[in-house]
Amino acid sequence: MKTMSCPSCGKRMKRNGATSAGRRRWRCTACGASTVNRYKRDADAEQLSLFLGWLLSKRTQGEMGLPARTFRAATSRFWKIWPVSPACDEIHHVVHVDGIWIKRRCVVLIALSGDGNVIGWHLARSESSAAWAALMSRIAPPDVVVTDGGGGIEGARRAQWPSTRVQRCTFHAFEQVKRCTTTRPRTQAGVDLYGIAKRLLKVEDADGAAAAWLASFAGWCSDYDAFLKERAVVDGAVRFRHERLRKARRGLEKLCREGTLFTYLDADLAKDGEVPATNNAIEGGVNRQIRIVLDEHRGMRLDHMVKAVFWYCVSRLECPPPPESILRDVPTDDDIDGLYEKAAELGARDESVARWGDAVVWSEFHSSNPWSHAGE
Structure with missing residues (x-):
């Protein structure tokens, strides 16, 4: 049974x-004080939910139940x-990895x-390699990683x-050949x-x-070894005629030597679950959806585009955090600026800027161990 404590003396109520409005009335058994239970609304959390509802949808600001100007005034602080x-x-059986470029100026590895x-x-x-290593270092090693062969x-x-x-x-391997032929x-x-x-895409069994x-x-x-060795003089230099x-x-x-084309056919790996041959799960399931989000909100500046990608990734977590915990735990621009300035004072500006540009380690803002930046 739900109970309440008296706000005056702390005793049980x-x-x-009920009140004339139909709300439950409570009376203290000790001092006789009477009150109703007032549930507190978290206005900031509600506004953050409203902001994300707009950002990750096709709705315009004017379609969010508020005038567009009012909506911007209420939610602009969440861009920080x-x-x-x-x-x-x-430990996952399969992990897909890929990067999505934003304005050719930065890339979000996912x-x-x-x-x-x-x-x-x-x-x-x-x-x-350093950027990919920073991502992989925060993820337990899987059994198989599916990649497009990016640098x-x-x-x-x-x-x-x-x-x-x-x-x-295998689709990217095919595309690599198609670009040449x-x-x-x-x-x-x-x-x-x-x-x-093309037949590479149809190899389905072992x-x-x-x-x-x-x-x-x-x-x-x-068969074509001699053909591929043919040479010709081009601009005064001897070159292979069929370089492409x-x-x-x-x-x-290279792929045949490394043995990475047909890992998905390995029977031992298949015992723990199917291994896909392509990266379609992340190409179409995540990257394509991110592009739709960015296209629906064209005109955003670069840092807003990056944060929009981050928010989409948050929404695709297995257990997305509620707005209340996001507001309580997630860093803001001011937090990152403080870390940047602190690093500059310590003479480690370049290293910390790289960590900020590549990934902000959230434990640096909350860890109380003696090795965190916050404790220096």
């Missing part, structure tokens, strides 16, 4: 009818919040679990997730290689399908 990626200590939940994100200036990922994986298997997205190759070698690359594909590619390399085909061959040869 009992129910005592920096949603921070939580640490993920749960990790997605096989269940379709975002488990981490990271702001960086480029897809470098820096493999170096970061070897450093942070050395025991994790790699599945190279086009969809209408002019040579028979290009026609054959393009056909082999009963010799992968071996057959590898054999067909090896046969192509053997050679580039496509090098890309596939």
